[in-house]
Amino acid sequence: MNIYVLVKRTFDTEEKLVVSGGQIQEDGAEFIINPYDEYAIEEAITVRDAHGGEVTVVTIGDEEAEKQLRTALAMGADKAVLINTEDDVEEMDQFTAAYILAEYLKDKEADLILAGNVAIDGGSGQVGPRVADLLDINYVTTITSLEIEGETVKIVRDIEGDAEELETSLPLLVTAQQGLNEPRYPSLPGIMKAKKKPLEELELDDLDIDEEDVEAKTETIEVYLPPKKEAGRILEGEIPSQVSELVSLLRSEAKVI
Amino acid sequence: MSKKVLVLGETREGALRNVSFEAIAAAKKISGGGEVVAVLLGESVSDFGNELVAYGADRVITVEHPHLKSYTSDGYGQAFMAVVDQEQPEAIVFGHTAVGKDLSPKIASKLQTGLISDVTDIEGEGDDAVFIRPIYSGKAFEKVKLKEDGVVFVTVRPNNIAPLEREERSGDVSSLSVDITNLRTIIKNVVRKSAEGVDLSEAKVIIAGGRGVKSKEGFEPLQELADLLGGAVGASRGACDADYCDYSLQIGQTGKVVTPDLYIAAGISGAIQHMAGMSNSKVIVAINKDPEANIFKVADYGIVGDLFDVIPLLTEEFKKVM
């Protein structure tokens, strides 16, 4: 089976965020594999181990993203591809990302493509379904279970807390929801092996993409932090008096009840 | 220039979802005085048409087909694109719901346009409309607009954009017949896990419990308070993983994103993935034994204490004044 995983290097949102000049400051920040993409990588490895084939992880980014690709290789992926857009693309949006990924994938005859259901930084959840549409293959989002039996793919997906059971077939793109699996940590031998696994670097030219074709459709005008809330009020005194104070605050000050 | 805007109406448990009315209000702003046309897709949905008109749609188009009984991206995609072909809209608004999230990227891809997802506010109107959306798990916001000409396409986060006042009005409800073929996904079954009644993403009051609730029974006092305040019970991942409650109650990045007027977090530590789902709430109350708990950082009011003391007392106190 020919399996591809779309992996995004993301800002670790557990870390402190600094905005200056209308932009998120990336210097010194921690970067990780988008957590939902870790589920996708784990699932890809499991499917390959059960059905044979090869797992290729693909990312669009700059050199820095090599680190996340090596981690995916250390988890057990077979090959990695970095589509380096640093010199060619100034502004990227979901249209741009999906277009580039689809151009890369279009002649790869992928049986199964896995992505995360959402990136924790950009947060749109668009890239997976957009790629599937461009490749004209079916997609299923927010999956929590995947079983491949011959031609049939049985899936459970999370729809706002309900579990939808469905059947479809390959080729297919799925996006991973938490609960799909428990991603493994790279083992030491895995990390050693990863160093020797192939990591191909491509640029837009290699994919015959013109810069104009991938111009972003949307424009970020400004990035800002939410207005600083006044420090919350920690009530004091005996619990019963705190509770009555809270009720009167909610009614008279906050006016929400 | 005024715009013609299409809005996807959605139903849940036999009623229209509030987010559809909110989407109409968003569409009105984007339209800059142009026509707002609501679209309903399903097996039998035409009865809901007038209600969408009452909330501000100028016109409603329904597509009814047995293949639209359950949502599939193929079925809904074909039906919605048929409406797009007929109407040639200049803008589209969906709710940022399970259906909206799944379908909007496909439609945006077919229209080769930008899609601005999970919008919580709109500044300006018509051509000047600029959209605000949370990024970085809710830690920051961005203002976005469409760069060039093209269909303006947004999804709106439930409970953020106020719906218009309901008014008895008249508007045309017409049907479009669409041939829906070649569904690549077959829905076998939906295991309902969500509680009947108040939809968490639309609730005005949420009492949420975390691992600190300690058991299934531990949720009972929370439920009692929620019932009293006409709200709903929610939970953290911690509580769901520990099997104190069902995953359908989960709030956060993986679960539901909520924006109630009042969010009471009891026994929840305040992990970033949880906060991504509730930090936009209008008023946040934290009840936690640990004064250092992260949740106090986003709380408007905090009580450091045992939730099993505080919650029942809160219920008693509210009973006195309501």
Ligand SMILES: Cc1cc2nc3c(=O)[nH]c(=O)nc-3n(C[C@H](O)[C@H](O)[C@H](O)COP(=O)(O)OP(=O)(O)OC[C@H]3O[C@@H](n4cnc5c(N)ncnc54)[C@H](O)[C@@H]3O)c2cc1C
């Ligand atoms: C404020 C802001 C400014 C930005 N500015 C720039 C910029 O100047 N230059 C720039 O290059 N980018 C920039 N980006 C990032 C870019 O817009 C996004 O990476 C891209 O559009 C993906 O959108 P998303 O984050 O919403 O991903 P989602 O659609 O939420 O991602 C879903 C899934 O798609 C896949 N995926 C997403 N992105 C990639 C990727 N890059 N490679 C492989 N798979 C992927 C992953 O599987 C991911 O889990 C910016 C983002 C933000 C929020």
Ligand SMILES: Cc1cc2nc3c(=O)[nH]c(=O)nc-3n(C[C@H](O)[C@H](O)[C@H](O)COP(=O)(O)OP(=O)(O)OC[C@H]3O[C@@H](n4cnc5c(N)ncnc54)[C@H](O)[C@@H]3O)c2cc1C
């Ligand atoms: C990819 C990913 C996605 C995730 N998505 C989500 C998500 O959508 N939603 C989510 O919630 N989490 C999510 N998580 C998990 C998240 O990181 C936390 O693990 C989780 O939110 C913790 O739940 P908790 O606060 O209930 O538990 P804990 O962190 O264990 O906190 C329990 C709290 O209860 C307090 N407490 C204990 N007893 C009492 C008492 N008697 N009275 C008062 N206070 C008491 C403690 O002081 C403590 O602060 C995700 C994680 C990952 C990796």
